[in-house]
Amino acid sequence: MTLTPVPRVAVVVVAAGSGTRLRGGAPKAFVGLDARSILHRSLLGVFAGPSAQVVVVVPEGYEGDALTDARDAAGAAADLVTVVTGGATRQESVAAGISALWADVDVVLVHDAARALTPPEVFERVVAAVDAGADAVIPTLPVVDTIKRVDDAGRVVAGVDRSELAAAQTPQGFRRAVLEAALAEAAADHTDDAAVVAAAGHTVITVAGDAAAFKITTAPDLERARAIVQAAPEASPAPAPAPAPAHRAPRVGIGTDVHGFGGEGTLWLAGLEWPGEQALSGHSDGDAVAHAIVDALLAAAGLGDIGTHFGTDRPEFAGVHAEAFLAHTLRLLREAGWAVGNVSVQVQANRPRFAARRVEAERVLSAALGGAAVSVSATTTDGLGFTGRSEGVAAFATALVVPA
Numbered sequence: 001m002t003l004t005p006v007p008r009v010a011v012v013v014v015a016a017g018s019g020t021r022l023r024g025g026a027p028k029a030f031v032g033l034d035a036r037s038i039l040h041r042s043l044l045g046v047f048a049g050p051s052a053q054v055v056v057v058v059p060e061g062y063e064g065d066a067l068t069d070a071r072d073a074a075g076a077a078a079d080l081v082t083v084v085t086g087g088a089t090r091q092e093s094v095a096a097g098i099s100a101l102w103a104d105v106d107v108v109l110v111h112d113a114a115r116a117l118t119p120p121e122v123f124e125r126v127v128a129a130v131d132a133g134a135d136a137v138i139p140t141l142p143v144v145d146t147i148k149r150v151d152d153a154g155r156v157v158a159g160v161d162r163s164e165l166a167a168a169q170t171p172q173g174f175r176r177a178v179l180e181a182a183l184a185e186a187a188a189d190h191t192d193d194a195a196v197v198a199a200a201g202h203t204v205i206t207v208a209g210d211a212a213a214f215k216i217t218t219a220p221d222l223e224r225a226r227a228i229v230q231a232a233p234e235a236s237p238a239p240a241p242a243p244a245p246a247h248r249a250p251r252v253g254i255g256t257d258v259h260g261f262g263g264e265g266t267l268w269l270a271g272l273e274w275p276g277e278q279a280l281s282g283h284s285d286g287d288a289v290a291h292a293i294v295d296a297l298l299a300a301a302g303l304g305d306i307g308t309h310f311g312t313d314r315p316e317f318a319g320v321h322a323e324a325f326l327a328h329t330l331r332l333l334r335e336a337g338w339a340v341g342n343v344s345v346q347v348q349a350n351r352p353r354f355a356a357r358r359v360e361a362e363r364v365l366s367a368a369l370g371g372a373a374v375s376v377s378a379t380t381t382d383g384l385g386f387t388g389r390s391e392g393v394a395a396f397a398t399a400l401v402v403p404a
Ligand SMILES: Nc1ccn([C@@H]2O[C@H](COP(=O)(O)OP(=O)(O)OP(=O)(O)O)[C@@H](O)[C@H]2O)c(=O)n1
Pocket: 014, 015, 016, 017, 018, 019, 020, 021, 022, 028, 029, 057, 086, 087, 088, 089, 090, 091, 093, 094, 111, 112, 113, 114, 115, 215, 216, 217
């Protein structure tokens, strides 16, 4: 079996904006462009570029739609897609996307879904410039209009020398460590990522942008994009070829885990922190729900169990939370040619009470598994057994994996 090499480039596609200037009746990325959404079209361009992990950042409630679009656009590369929920500002959405990067990624491109017609060559130019040693690279176009500085009353105050100006586009590319550190220390909200790293003291260089990479911001922009797509559908980037027919059947797996109360700090369970609740003890954070899921997935894929890959002899997993466990498990599955179908997990515990946070837990666990469906249920045991005596928590998971 030929395995897709693990990419060292990631593209974070920010698509969580509301599109107030477009007024398209839906968040901008989910407005129709041709038969599909603006996001779908953007992702066709992304997948036609260099091989990369693709993290799609979307508004809360649109994760499922985004996953459908992304899987369709990705074709055979569907296992490279992760969908996460964005934030109130573009910068927060970028930070949410960065938090989902795989460990091997060292070059990060941040791309606006709204720049739906960006040619793959722009992605290639940006990656090449980062590979050549730049900390930060942005595509730009020269400013063609005469530019004036005006006051609040609309009076011209001064002319501006346009030869000093450039219009910034996306994808903007960075060494991962540079962008992560700059976002972590950012004191202000910026409209692009280059400004975030420049504020942290880094040099940003430019490569040639492309007129086709214009941002769909207003209704006339959308009309222009629709006209371009309609006039030249054959110019559409081709999606990756469909995967070869699978010769392996889907497989199910089962996993259980138990942790006793008595750990230090706050409780972590099902990928969530539970302030005020007693912590579970364990080598990591004692998250029995996440560990049961890991066991179920590894069993389904025939890859052993949690002890095979996350034993107590692995110091890097001491104290880490569900996302790290699940992301690493996803990698192991992917490298073995499997994708996650779905996961169902039941937690048995008197506390914490899951009802109010069940959906939140499902969302966090699903995001950590690249958007795969995760169902969480919770029950008590009528006072029987160790969970009934509130001595600890048990979790039982089943998982379906399918050939990637
Ligand atoms: N909280 C936000 C805001 C913006 N974006 C993304 O950032 C890109 C550029 O932003 P912009 O064009 O300003 O999009 P919107 O914020 O959606 O538009 P508007 O400012 O008109 O509301 C878009 O792809 C948008 O989806 C995002 O992911 N999260």
